[in-house]
Amino acid sequence: MSRVDVVCPDLGDFKDIPIIDVLVKVGDSIEIDTPLVTLETDKATMDVPSSAAGTIVELLVGKGSRVSKGTSLVRLESAAAATPPAPAPVQTPAQPQPAAAPAKPAAAAVPAPAPAPAPAPAAKPAAPAPAVDEPAATRTAQLLVLGAGPGGYTAAFRAADLGLKVTLVERWSTLGGVCLNVGCIPSKALLHAARVIEEAHEMSTRGIVFGAPQVDLVKLREWRSSVVRKLTGGLAALAKQRKVEVVRGEAKFLSPHVIEVTAGGKSETIRFEQCIIAAGSESVRLPFLPQDPRIIDSTGALELPDNPGEFLVIGGGIIGLEMACVFDALGARVSVVELTPQLMPGCDPDLVRPLEKRIKSRYAEILLNTRVVAVTAAAEGVQVTMEAQGGARSAKRYDHVLVAVGRSPNGGRIAADRAGVQVDKSGFIATDKQMRTNVPHIFAVGDIVGQPMLAHKATHEAKVAAEVTAGQKSYFDARVIPSVAYTDPEIAWAGLTETAAKAQNIEYEKSSFPWMASGRSLSIARDEGFTKLLFDPKTHRVLGGGIVGTSAGELISEVALAIETGADAADIGLTVHPHPTLSETVAMAAEAFEGTLTDLYLPKKR
Numbered sequence: 181m182s183r184v185d186v187v188c189p190d191l192g193d194f195k196d197i198p199i200i201d202v203l204v205k206v207g208d209s210i211e212i213d214t215p216l217v218t219l220e221t222d223k224a225t226m227d228v229p230s231s232a233a234g235t236i237v238e239l240l241v242g243k244g245s246r247v248s249k250g251t252s253l254v255r256l257e258s259a260a261a262a263t264p265p266a267p268a269p270v271q272t273p274a275q276p277q278p279a280a281a282p283a284k285p286a287a288a289a290v291p292a293p294a295p296a297p298a299p300a301p302a303a304k305p306a307a308p309a310p311a312v313d314e315p316a317a318t319r320t321a322q323l324l325v326l327g328a329g330p331g332g333y334t335a336a337f338r339a340a341d342l343g344l345k346v347t348l349v350e351r352w353s354t355l356g357g358v359c360l361n362v363g364c365i366p367s368k369a370l371l372h373a374a375r376v377i378e379e380a381h382e383m384s385t386r387g388i389v390f391g392a393p394q395v396d397l398v399k400l401r402e403w404r405s406s407v408v409r410k411l412t413g414g415l416a417a418l419a420k421q422r423k424v425e426v427v428r429g430e431a432k433f434l435s436p437h438v439i440e441v442t443a444g445g446k447s448e449t450i451r452f453e454q455c456i457i458a459a460g461s462e463s464v465r466l467p468f469l470p471q472d473p474r475i476i477d478s479t480g481a482l483e484l485p486d487n488p489g490e491f492l493v494i495g496g497g498i499i500g501l502e503m504a505c506v507f508d509a510l511g512a513r514v515s516v517v518e519l520t521p522q523l524m525p526g527c528d529p530d531l532v533r534p535l536e537k538r539i540k541s542r543y544a545e546i547l548l549n550t551r552v553v554a555v556t557a558a559a560e561g562v563q564v565t566m567e568a569q570g571g572a573r574s575a576k577r578y579d580h581v582l583v584a585v586g587r588s589p590n591g592g593r594i595a596a597d598r599a600g601v602q603v604d605k606s607g608f609i610a611t612d613k614q615m616r617t618n619v620p621h622i623f624a625v626g627d628i629v630g631q632p633m634l635a636h637k638a639t640h641e642a643k644v645a646a647e648v649t650a651g652q653k654s655y656f657d658a659r660v661i662p663s664v665a666y667t668d669p670e671i672a673w674a675g676l677t678e679t680a681a682k683a684q685n686i687e688y689e690k691s692s693f694p695w696m697a698s699g700r701s702l703s704i705a706r707d708e709g710f711t712k713l714l715f716d717p718k719t720h721r722v723l724g725g726g727i728v729g730t731s732a733g734e735l736i737s738e739v740a741l742a743i744e745t746g747a748d749a750a751d752i753g754l755t756v757h758p759h760p761t762l763s764e765t766v767a768m769a770a771e772a773f774e775g776t777l778t779d780l781y782l783p784k785k786r
């Protein structure tokens with residue numbers, strides 16, 4: 181046994197850098213490369229890994245200590261002789277060179293007590309070296325991105341733009357993940373088609389009569405696919421322009437630095453310096469469902485089955501209600517069954533009400549507080565048994581059943597444990613604000629890291645992860661992530677909801693503007709919407725907002741921007757909004773709060 185001190189490596193131009201986190205404690209058994217402390221300069225944060233293995237017998241620094249090249253960090257009891265300092269793979273924070281820059285300097289180990297000479301400054305930052313006993317690999321990647329959805333392709337492209345050599349691994353034949361192939365984009369194309377059918381029908385009472393729509397499902401499917409093709413083809417071109425190497429196949433970790441990719445029965449291995457996991461999520465399948473082509477998930481629904489007929493949607497969340505909207509417009513008799521007392525759980529009930537009112541008058545049934553307990557597939561239809569609150573059971577026959585009961589993350593399907601990445605029971609991978617997992621050179625973004633499972637969250641997280649792998653000091657600290665249901669009417673919200681405020685005893689004041697007083701809303705023949713804003717009673721800053729009505733999804737960005745920038749009611753109300761627009765309703769909700777609104781008569785508040 182010998183004792184060694186692990187010292188801080190050369191940090192380029194930097195001296196006296198504060199330690200913001202100590203990642204180990206006395207008694208820990210550590211390996212070479214185990215991160216010891218996190219340093220923070222004004223340009224970057226970086227973990228300092230150990231250059232020796234052993235048991236920590238003393239911490240020689242603490243949170244807040246300042247370190248420079250050669251500062252002893254920890255004292256180890258080591259069975260082996262101290263490892264000589266490795267050539268320093270140091271990120272030089274003063275000049276963030278994205279070209280090859282993990283923000284991870286190697287620490288040097290020296291016999292105690294005298295500090296060893298510090299490693300020579302690296303001319304160019306390099307990635308942490310893989311351990312010698314890693315499996316052999318047929319290719320190498322500076323940054324490997326696992327999964328090419330919004331999280332994966334955004335991370336890959338951003339990292340490539342920052343100079344990293346990126347390999348993007350995807351099991352599907354096209355890039356774009358769920359969002360482009362079987363999620364956001366095809367569903368919105370079909371929702372547009374549904375909207376056109378509805379608007380044409382509504383105009384019949386206003387003097388313009390079209391004939392009944394003749395739906396050519398083959399052409400509609402082809403149009404939906406052409407939209408998807410344009411976007412996924414565009415991504416392939418963008419990958420090529422950026423020299424991102426795309427490897428097709430199912431990826432699984434073999435070790436912390438090697439991944440195996442299997443396609444068509446053949447496997448290859450890729451050694452990577454850093455990795456971003458963006459393997460996304462997939463539809464939850466209820467365990468008691470039989471295999472039957474009439475029982476579909478959202479992907480099956482987007483294929484638009486012929487003769488949808490009696491169409492049951494299990495799950496009254498956003499995805500289920502969006503698809504219900506499509507099938508309703510296409511002529512199906514839609515029913516929705518939802519386990520909780522409210523459609524779109526999590527959204528404020530007042531925002532859901534206009535949607536509920538509209539679909540109640542159109543759909544066959546909306547069953548709340550009701551659980552599906554059994555499903556059997558028979559020749560004449562799919563028999564579904566439901567249990568209402570209180571235990572009463574009923575059974576009904578449907579032509580198609582769409583199961584939209586949520587999505588589960590793919591964390592359990594990539595052998596993450598072989599890389600040492602922790603995955604929770606649900607399949608989520610926890611990260612810090614830099615999107616770093618518990619393994620310092622492996623990051624994760626998108627659906628796989630948690631709720632809300634939304635494409636715009638994935639892309640923002642992806643940029644942070646890519647920037648951190650390139651040595652930048654980026655954090656994901658968005659104040660709000662807006663949610664949108666592209667139903668008819670649309671529902672959108674951002675920031676604090678009234679439901680959350682009440683549950684958490686957060687003080688707020690609310691003001692809202694009803695769209696029946698909006699000239700623009702009336703002129704598009706819709707008056708059921710409203711815009712509400714929640715304010716901090718003391719500062720008048722916007723805390724949250726919700727909008728229901730046409731294009732609510734477009735309008736909510738102003739609320740999100742207001743919250744991110746700390747805008748208050750006067751900032752919004754005094755911003756001149758164009759007239760007549762639906763966006764005016766945001767300003768008018770702010771004016772209602774300020775007491776300056778003239779488009780409605782409201783008792784003076786302040």
Ligand SMILES: Cc1cc2nc3c(=O)[nH]c(=O)nc-3n(C[C@H](O)[C@H](O)[C@H](O)COP(=O)(O)OP(=O)(O)OC[C@H]3O[C@@H](n4cnc5c(N)ncnc54)[C@H](O)[C@@H]3O)c2cc1C
Pocket residue numbers: 326327328329330331332349350351352356357358359360362363364365367429430431432458459460461478479499590593594625626627628633634635636637638666
């Ligand atoms: C019907 C529907 C509508 C939606 N509408 C919206 C919307 O309007 N707005 C919105 O923000 N969000 C929407 N979403 C959610 C959105 O699609 C997801 O939040 C988003 O796609 C998540 O991006 P991601 O990159 O994390 O994962 P994904 O898009 O799931 O991509 C993960 C990728 O990783 C690949 N992959 C997984 N495992 C492996 C492996 N082992 N090897 C190789 N490749 C692998 C997958 O094939 C996939 O391409 C919708 C989802 C659905 C299903």
